[in-house]
Structures are given as C-alpha cells and as structure tokens.
Amino acid sequence: MAVFTPLTEPQVAEFLSRFDAGSLVSLEGVPAGTENTTFFVTTDRRELVLTLFEQGEHEELPFFVELLDYLDEHRLPVPGPLHDRDGVALHTLADKPALLFPKLPGKSPLAPNLAQCRELGDTLGRMHVVSRHFPGHRPNPRDLHWLLPMHHKVLVYLSPQDQALMKDEVEIYQGFFGDAPALPQGALHGDLFRDNTLFDGDRLGGLIDFYNGCTGDLLFDLAIVINDWATGSDGRLDAERHDAILAAYLARRPLTPAERDAWPMMLRLTALRYWLSRLLVVYVDPPAHDLTPHDPDQFLTILKARLEHGALPLPEVSE
Ligand SMILES: Nc1ncnc2c1ncn2[C@@H]1O[C@H](COP(=O)(O)OP(=O)(O)OP(=O)(O)O)[C@@H](O)[C@H]1O
Ligand SMILES: N[C@@H](CCO)C(=O)O
Incomplete structure (x- = not known):
C-alpha cells in the first residue's frame, strides 16, 4: 500500500473546486507507486489522478509541469x-505539493507484444523530435557525473569481482564519453x-511518472x-522487441x-546506472516504507550480457 498521506473526501472536494473539472463523486487510493501518494478521483465530469509529492526535490516540480505542458501541447x-x-x-494539499492530472487509459504491459513495442518506439521517437526544442533545463541527475562519485558508496557491499567490474566500467565510460563528440540533446x-507506460490493448494510453525527467543525451533515454523493454530473463537482448522498438x-x-x-x-552505462541506483536503495539510503526494493542483480545480469554479447545491429530504416 502506498498511500503515504491519507486525504478525506471534503479535503479533495474543496481542492477540486479551484478547477473547472466537476464535483467529487469518489476517491480511491492507488496501491502501486513507491515514491508519491496517488489517488484516482472521479468527478461528475471526468476521471482524474491526484498526486501528492512525498519526497524528492520539490523545487524541481515547476520543471516537470513545464515539460508535461510542453509535451501535451505537442x-x-x-x-x-x-x-x-x-x-x-x-498547489499544496495536506502540506504536500499536489498536481491533478487526467487519468489515462490502460495498464502497464509486463510482456509487451511487438505492436506495443512499435507503438512505444514511435512515440519515443516523436517525443525526442519535439523535445529537442524544449526550452527548459534540468541537467540529467543520473548521468556519468552522478555515477562517478556515487559508485564509491556501494563498492564495500560488492564481491571483489563486482567491485572491479563497477570500477572498470565507470573508468571506461569516463574515457569514452570524455573523448566522444557531443550527442544530440533534448528533454x-x-x-x-514498462511500468511507466499504460496500454489499452495495442494502443498507447500514455507515458506517466515523469519525475526523472531532465535534459541531456537523447540516447540515454533510448538505452x-x-x-528494460527488450531484455530476456537471461539479460540478453530480445532481437524481435529490440528491432520493433528501434525500427x-x-x-x-x-x-x-x-x-x-x-x-x-x-x-552499458544505463544498465550500470540502475544497478547502482538499486544498490543505493538497498544498502545506503533505504526508503522509510517497507515495500520490497527492486533487485539490483537484475541490472548486473544485463550489464554482463551487454559486455559479453555487445549490442545488436541497429535495424535498417528506409528514409
Ligand atoms: N495519469 C495517470 N493515468 C492513469 N493512471 C495513473 C496516472 N498516473 C499514475 N497512475 C497510476 O498510479 C500508479 C502510481 O503512479 P506513479 O508511477 O506516478 O507513482 P510513483 O509513486 O512515482 O511510482 P513509482 O514506484 O513508479 O516511482 C501508476 O503505476 C499508475 O497505475
Ligand atoms: N525504474 C526504476 C525505479 C523507479 O525509479 C527501477 O526499476 O529501478
């Protein structure tokens, strides 16, 4: 259960009265989610999602609003x-920053089919085309500049082999990206x-949970x-999903x-980014709640598979 801040119906009814969104009919806490409190709100006019921000950088919230407004306008x-x-x-509700969203249709796909992969690839491609012109700015908080200091914090919890792997990898990324030409930038x-997308059958209902949104290398997002979407249980790339998304x-x-x-x-860098962020959650900065953390080893397996087998060829696309 992840309703960290309970709300009463009168509180939400009063909150809704500031918006042109109808009157409250029902309020339901959403059990999914580990960071924020989410409610499904039904009014006599529409279905909405109310999010209370429990943690994180509240001063970053105007950036997320600006980004979502921009993508919605596009x-x-x-x-x-x-x-x-x-x-x-x-706004502020129950002393927490609060945002109200439209409720988008669909469910998160655990095992996406190829039509869903194509839909996702197409939407991400469209998003990156418009996001190159997004005027906002928030440096990527999980790029190499973050990996460099943070990986030291978890080395003590790793086996000697995994310590060496993590240290070597970070050093290799530093050498490679330090010398590489600049990559296309955008939001x-x-x-x-997968769990930050909603699909209604094969139709993409929406991309949600933009609270890691930032500006930086578009390639980081694609990787x-x-x-996540095109990896089998052994960590190796699944060629069909890979090609469907990328084409x-x-x-x-x-x-x-x-x-x-x-x-x-x-x-490799983005696999290590999640190996590290998950290790930090488990060993260094566990959250106050007792929800089971994501498994760091899943991304260690992915990293090792990328190292052993490399990337797959990118699909040919006719211009
Ligand atoms: N706009 C929306 N439309 C429909 N459902 C939504 C919407 N926003 C959030 N949800 C639902 O609420 C759940 C929690 O939302 P969200 O992912 O924003 O919370 P979180 O606490 O940041 O979770 P996470 O653990 O993924 O970081 C989602 O898994 C989804 O089921
Ligand atoms: N998607 C992240 C959790 C939310 O940031 C992970 O799987 O580790």
Missing part, C-alpha cells in the same frame, strides 16, 4: 497537468520502464528503454554517427 500521450481557473497547476523521460524510433529520429558509435557504451 500532442504526445502524456498526462498534461490540469491548471486551475487562475492558470496555476501546482528525456529518464525512467521509461533505458531497450534495456519505429529510427523512422522518426535517425541516430547521428556519434550516437551510433556511442550506442553499445550507452547500453
């Missing part, structure tokens, strides 16, 4: 936050795992997607030669 399937009658999206989702993505946004060169290394 017709990407994201929950564009509702603005109240004065044009304000970000990223930053955590586009996160491939490592659809590349048809929207071809990679530059520098991105093609960096691709195998970016798959």
